[in-house]
Amino acid sequence: MALTTAPDPTRRGTGSVRPPATRRGTGRIRHAEGLAGYVFLSPWLIGLMGITAIPMLLSLYLSFTNYDILTPWSEVEWVGLANYERMFTSDPSWWHSVRVTLSFALIAVPLKLAAALGVALLLNRAWRGVGLLRGLFYLPSLLGGSVALAIVWVNMFNREGAFNSFLALFGIEGKPWVNDPDWALETLMVLAIWQFGAPMVIFLAGLKQVPTELYEAASVDGAGKFRKFVNVTLPMLSPVIFFNLVLETINGFQGFTAAFVLSNGTGGPVDSTLMYTLNLYITGFTDLEMGYASAMAWVFLIAIALITVVFFSTGRFWVHYSDGEDR
Amino acid sequence: MVASTVAPPVASRPQRSRSRSWLRLVVLLAIVAVVLYPLIWMIGTSVKSQEEIVNNIGLLPEKFTPGNYTAGWSNFDVSFGRFFVNSAMVSLLTVVGNAVSCLLAAYAFARLKFRLRGMWFAVMIGTLLLPSHVLIVPQYILFRSLGLVGGDWPYLPLLIPQFLATEAFFVFLMVQFMRGIPRELDEAARIDGAGAFGIFRHVILPLSRPALVTTAIFSFIWTWNEFFRQLVFLSNLSDYTVPVALTLFIDSTSQSAVGPMFAMAVLSLLPVFVFFVAFQRMLVEGINTSGIKG
Numbered sequence: 001m002a003l004t005t006a007p008d009p010t011r012r013g014t015g016s017v018r019p020p021a022t023r024r025g026t027g028r029i030r031h032a033e034g035l036a037g038y039v040f041l042s043p044w045l046i047g048l049m050g051i052t053a054i055p056m057l058l059s060l061y062l063s064f065t066n067y068d069i070l071t072p073w074s075e076v077e078w079v080g081l082a083n084y085e086r087m088f089t090s091d092p093s094w095w096h097s098v099r100v101t102l103s104f105a106l107i108a109v110p111l112k113l114a115a116a117l118g119v120a121l122l123l124n125r126a127w128r129g130v131g132l133l134r135g136l137f138y139l140p141s142l143l144g145g146s147v148a149l150a151i152v153w154v155n156m157f158n159r160e161g162a163f164n165s166f167l168a169l170f171g172i173e174g175k176p177w178v179n180d181p182d183w184a185l186e187t188l189m190v191l192a193i194w195q196f197g198a199p200m201v202i203f204l205a206g207l208k209q210v211p212t213e214l215y216e217a218a219s220v221d222g223a224g225k226f227r228k229f230v231n232v233t234l235p236m237l238s239p240v241i242f243f244n245l246v247l248e249t250i251n252g253f254q255g256f257t258a259a260f261v262l263s264n265g266t267g268g269p270v271d272s273t274l275m276y277t278l279n280l281y282i283t284g285f286t287d288l289e290m291g292y293a294s295a296m297a298w299v300f301l302i303a304i305a306l307i308t309v310v311f312f313s314t315g316r317f318w319v320h321y322s323d324g325e326d327r
Numbered sequence: 328m329v330a331s332t333v334a335p336p337v338a339s340r341p342q343r344s345r346s347r348s349w350l351r352l353v354v355l356l357a358i359v360a361v362v363l364y365p366l367i368w369m370i371g372t373s374v375k376s377q378e379e380i381v382n383n384i385g386l387l388p389e390k391f392t393p394g395n396y397t398a399g400w401s402n403f404d405v406s407f408g409r410f411f412v413n414s415a416m417v418s419l420l421t422v423v424g425n426a427v428s429c430l431l432a433a434y435a436f437a438r439l440k441f442r443l444r445g446m447w448f449a450v451m452i453g454t455l456l457l458p459s460h461v462l463i464v465p466q467y468i469l470f471r472s473l474g475l476v477g478g479d480w481p482y483l484p485l486l487i488p489q490f491l492a493t494e495a496f497f498v499f500l501m502v503q504f505m506r507g508i509p510r511e512l513d514e515a516a517r518i519d520g521a522g523a524f525g526i527f528r529h530v531i532l533p534l535s536r537p538a539l540v541t542t543a544i545f546s547f548i549w550t551w552n553e554f555f556r557q558l559v560f561l562s563n564l565s566d567y568t569v570p571v572a573l574t575l576f577i578d579s580t581s582q583s584a585v586g587p588m589f590a591m592a593v594l595s596l597l598p599v600f601v602f603f604v605a606f607q608r609m610l611v612e613g614i615n616t617s618g619i620k621g
Binding site for chain 2: 032033034035036037038040041043044045046047048050051052054055056058059062069119122123125131133134135136137138139140142143145146147148149151152153155156160162165168194197201250253254256257260261264265277280281284285290293294297298300301304308
């Protein structure tokens with residue numbers, strides 16, 4: 001399981017992930033408190049076991065079987081590594097879904113973060129109306145993950161959609177973008193980028209924390225605006241950039257709803273929107289190959305864990321924490 | 328453009344900085360227009376007649392056609408009102424479940440001392456980024472073997488996890504919040520004879536209201552918009568929630584359903600929009616303090 005939370009980057013100095021120390025009482029009180037601790041923790045513990053741990057183990061077991069929901073448990077066959085072998089060697093649609101998911105995350109996430117940072121920089125001034133604008137930019141992040149908005153999006157990029165009307169203003173003839181295998185995934189990327197508000201709000205909070213003395217010092221040293229951005233803003237913002245990058249990447253890998261709506265649950269046109277999670281859903285709940293779907297889920301989990309580890313181990317080289325200085 | 332925004336305004340050049348702030352405003356308003364366009368287009372389309380949807384490329388209809396709303400409402404064998412009731416029930420019960428169970432767990436992590444606390448806390452943090460898609464197949468199998476999938480009350484597989492504090496984000500948010508509550512208050516209550524339960528009841532619970540409200544708002548909005556689990560666990564039309572019901576419109580690919588489909592899409596976003604208007608500030612602050620995604 002990936003051990004991954006960036007301590008809240010917008011509040012430097014309070015980011016310990018360890019639980020706060022509690023005072024030691026006398027023996028009897030400590031015993032009573034220990035008991036109380038487990039009483040309060042019990043719903044979470046039951047959930048951890050029943051909803052997370054046992055299903056994970058069951059899923060691991062299933063990934064070595066040919067289980068489908070229809071055959072009784074007594075007839076389930078142990079197939080060893082066959083599911084994994086099939087995934088890597090003889091399932092082109094699995095490889096395809098990996099490519100679709102990777103290209104979605106690699107393109108949409110950086111663009112979304114760039115939009116978020118750009119708009120945050122524009123907003124990072126105290127004047128009237130900033131609160132309202134910030135709220136309006138955030139609105140798509142609240143609505144964008146819904147089925148309703150995905151439906152709107154698909155129609156907007158359809159033949160009679162708003163996007164083609166817009167192109168027509170410039171005399172460009174559009175096409176039904178969502179039905180074109182070369183463009184369908186791109187429309188979903190635009191939908192993801194449109195929701196730049198959530199990372200933007202986090203960037204804004206980070207920008208507020210950059211000490212103005214640093215800019216003054218840079219001015220004294222004769223730095224221009226570009227130099228200040230590169231040498232002051234970006235390094236000071238790097239914990240927030242890191243935090244957004246990790247979260248958005250992992251969210252990006254899990255995109256499901258919009259791809260489901262665009263393709264009516266098939267991953268089409270011509271598998272162009274077959275996101276990994278959609279492929280997993282189709283395998284498990286349409287084709288009922290739950291053993292194979294479990295193997296896919298485990299590969300997904302390991303991939304996410306690996307990516308997180310890579311992020312955290314490379315972050316050391318470019319993320320600048322000022323912890324301790326302003327504590 | 329980007330570089331011009333980082334430095335504080337230079338006082339000696341008021342003329343230039345004023346024209347720059349105008350430019351900035353124009354750019355921002357252009358971005359607002361792009362961001363809001365899809366939403367306004369959605370509302371406009373929902374009150375256009377079928378003919379206008381195809382021919383009128385403008386944002387607003389020439390002839391206001393509210394009939395899409397009544398047509399969409401009764402487009403399926405089951406009224407959309409039923410789907411709204413189902414969604415509201417699932418969302419509100421999820422709010423209750425998350426608020427109660429996450430608060431209890433957070434209190435244990437933030438304030439009580441017990442064996443293996445550090446380990447459990449690390450496990451809780453570890454589940455923060457665990458994708459729900461990974462567990463869906465075995466959870467489906469387990470809930471089905473318990474007879475809870477498609478049973479008399481098919482929402483249990485959606486709700487049971489929410490009553491068991493599996494939404495680690497909220498546990499984490501509340502732990503962070505409780506760290507800000509002064510320990511002196513615990514001590515004072517302890518001197519007055521309160522034990523762990525008394526401190527929870529009289530100190531932590533009343534002071535955690537802001538964190539509870541944030542949790543409630545996000546729980547509601549996320550559950551209202553949630554699709555994946557509802558798609559997997561709900562199989563009878565009359566049990567459908569709004570997002571699952573909306574996908575039925577996609578099946579009927581005929582153009583005639585576009586207006587009603589948009590009308591229902593608008594209605595389905597209305598509760599989220601109301602929450603946004605009412606709690607805008609809190610939502611934005613909320614993602615700041617917790618790093619939660621909207």
